[in-house]
Amino acid sequence: MDQPARGTPQLRMLNTRRVLSAVRDAGEPTRIAELAEMTALTRPTVAQIVAVLEEHGWLERHEPSVATGRPAARYALLQRRFMVFGADAGAHRAVVEVAGLDGRVRARRERRHDRRLGQEMLDLLGEMLQECLAETGLRAATMVAGTVATPGIVDLRTGRITTRHKLGDWTVEEVVDRLGAGTTDVSVENDANLAALAMRSVPDMPPTFLGLQWGQRLGAGIVQDGQLYRGESGAAGEVGSLLTEDPVTGQVRHLEEVVRVSRLPELGGVPEVSAEELLAAAGRGEQGAVEALRHGVAPLVRVVAPICLALDLRVITISGAIARGGPALPEALRDELGRHGAHDVECVLSPFLEDTVVRGAVGHAAESGWQRVLATAPWRSGGPSDEPGVTDR
C-alpha cells in the first residue's frame, strides 16, 4: 500500500496515468468520450487532462473526420517523442532495433562480426544505435529506455553480470555509460529471459509460461502474469547449470552441456545422423526418428517437467537455434512431458527465430519506457515540459 494517494493533486496524477494508460490500451487515436468510458471518469475531467497532456506535447491531436453527429477530435500518444531500443549481442551477429512504445520497429541494424568482445562490442552497439537514430531523424534525447541482452546472469542486487563466456561480459554501469546518453534508462537482461518475454506477443499465449532458449546455451525465462519473473537475485530460469548424469558417457555434467542440440542424435541412440536430419526425419513422421527424438529430449524433460507441475504451466515456448527445426521437436517434448506426468503442456516454437531475443529486448525496453512515461507525466498545466526533448521532425 505504498501507492501515493493523498491530496487532490495526487488524485489528478493518478487520473492522468489512468487516461494515459487508456490511450495506450486503445492503440489507435481515440475520442474523449471513449477515454472517459474506459477510465470511468467523466468527460470534462478527461478533456481537461487531455488538454494538459496535449499542451505538453505528450498527446497528438488528430483532426476530426466524418461521423454521424458532430465529428470528434481523436488523440493518440506522440509516439516519436518516446523511443526505445533493444540490442542483442551474439557471438557472430549483433542486432540493434529502435522502436516506439508500441513496440513497432522504426529502424534496425544487423551486423555480422568476428567475436567482438567487451568494450569493442559495446562500441559496435553504440555505432549501430547512432545509425538507427540517424535513419529515423530522431534526437538521442527522445530515447527513454533501452535494453541490452547478455548471455550472462544479471545480479539484481549488485548489478554485476556473471558470464561463463567473454561475450556480454560487462558491468551494468559500463553499458549505461556507453549507451545511456544521459537520459535513457538502460538495463541489461539475460537473453533467455528476454526471449521468453518476446513470446508474450504470440497469439493465444497464456499470461504465465516458461520460455526455453535452446541453442549453444540452454536457458529459460519465466513469464508470470505478463511480467518477467527474476527471482531474488535475478538468476531465475538458469536451469542450464543443473548437474545431470550424461546418458551416453555416464559423467555428471551441466545440463547445458548434456543436451546441446548437436548431441540430440547421440542422446537418442542414433549418433550417425545430424540433429537437423533427425528433426527433419521426425518431422516426416518416420517412426524411428520420432522415437529417437523422444529419447534425445528426455534429459531435458526430466528437468522441465517438475517446473511445469510446480508452476502449473500449460504452455512452454522454444526459441533459439533449434526453433528452425520444425514441429517435430515440440511434439516430442509434449509427448515426453506427458510421459513424465506433466500432461497437456503445449509447446510453442518461436516464430521470431533468431530475432527472438532482440524482440524481447525491445519489448522490455518499451515496458520500462512506458513506466517512465507514466512516472513523469505532467499533470498540471503550465510551462513547457522539461522531459525528453521534443523532436523537430
Place this chain on the structure above:
Amino acid sequence: MDQPARGTPQLRMLNTRRVLSAVRDAGEPTRIAELAEMTALTRPTVAQIVAVLEEHGWLERHEPSVATGRPAARYALLQRRFMVFGADAGAHRAVVEVAGLDGRVRARRERRHDRRLGQEMLDLLGEMLQECLAETGLRAATMVAGTVATPGIVDLRTGRITTRHKLGDWTVEEVVDRLGAGTTDVSVENDANLAALAMRSVPDMPPTFLGLQWGQRLGAGIVQDGQLYRGESGAAGEVGSLLTEDPVTGQVRHLEEVVRVSRLPELGGVPEVSAEELLAAAGRGEQGAVEALRHGVAPLVRVVAPICLALDLRVITISGAIARGGPALPEALRDELGRHGAHDVECVLSPFLEDTVVRGAVGHAAESGWQRVLATAPWRSGGPSDEPGVTDR
C-alpha cells in the same frame, strides 16, 4: 490500472484503507500523529478518518496513558469484531482454530476420529467451529473468513476439488454452505499450499520460497513475495504426480509413491532399518546413515533442484510427518541439492509440526478476512454499519 481512483470520495476511501493498513502494520495501539507519519497524510485528515472508523466500531480507542506532553489517545483495530477460522481435516485428526485478523489463536478444537469422510467430516468441522465460537462468546456473524484445508487440488476456475482419496472430497459449495453461516468468506485450499503459507511466519524467511509437505502424500506450495502462487488452475506445486523411475523396483510410478517417507531406508540402500532410525542415526552423525539418507532423498532432489534453479530459490521448507525427524534431513537435502547444481539452498524444518497446515489455514483466512475488511471499510460518517454484527461481549 483497474484500481478505482476517481472522484474525491474515492480518494477518501483509498486514504481510509491506508489508515487501516497503517493501524494493522503498527500492530499495537497507535497515536494519530504516528499514523499520519506512516500514511504520509496530515494529522487532521487522519483524525477525521479515525473518527469515522471509531464511530462505526472498527477502531477501538485506548484512553491516554502517561507521556511527556499531553497524553495521546491510541487506536487499534477492534479485533474481536473480525474473526477468522482455519480447519484441517486429516485422516485421523481434525483441527479447527479461531483467530483474530492478527492470526492470534483465540480458541482451538482438536479431535481424533476414525476416517470420517465427506459430509460427515464437514459436520464434525461445523460442530468444532460452534464449540470454538461458544468458548470465545463471539457471534457467528463476527466470522469474516475461514479456510479449510483439503488434500485435494482445488481448481480455481471450476471450484471443483480433485482428490485421489475420499478425504476432503467436497465441492467448494458444500463447504461454504456448511461452514459459511451466510456472512463468512469460506475458501478451500490445498493443504500443501497452506503448509507453505504457514512458513512465512518463521523468522528470517525470505519472501519467496518453496514449501515441501512430506508425509503420506508429497506436495509443495510456492510462496512468492509473501503470497501464495496458485498457477492458472490452482494446481501449482503438485509435484507428487510426477512420474519417476523407482530406483529400487525399476518401475515408473508417481513420485509421491516412490519417495514415501517409509521407503527412505530402502531408497538409501539400508532396508533393514526404519525411517526414524535412519534419521536418528544420521542425526548422530553416523557416516553410513548420512550417506544412505543422501541416496534416499536423491529421487526427490532430482525434482526439487530444477525448481530451485528455475525460481532462483534460496530457501525451501519442510513440513509434514517427516519434520519430526530432526536436522539430519534438511542437511541431507541441502547437500544433495548442491550436488545437483542448486547451491546454497537452505532447508528449514517447520517448527509447527503437525499443526503447520492449520496454521497456514488460519493465516490464509486472516488474509482474506483483511481483504474483506479493507473492501468494506466505511469512509463516510453516518448511520450504523451494516457490516458484520457487533459483538456484545
Place this chain on the structure above:
DNA sequence: GCGAGTTGGGCAAGACCTTTTCGTAAAAGA
C-alpha cells in the same frame, strides 16, 4: 504549588479536483 516546556487536539480558511448541469456547435438525415 506554580510556571515553562512539550505534545496532542480541534477549528477555519484556502486550494484543488471531480461531478453535475446547461447551453452551444457541427454534422447527417428527413
Place this chain on the structure above:
DNA sequence: TCTTTTACGAAAAGGTCTTGCCCAACTCGC
C-alpha cells in the same frame, strides 16, 4: 429547413486535503 445526434465548453456545486493557528493537558523543575 428542421430534427436528431454527438461533441465541446463553461459555470456552479460538492467533497477532500492541507496549512496555519490556538487551545488543552500533562511533566518537569524550581
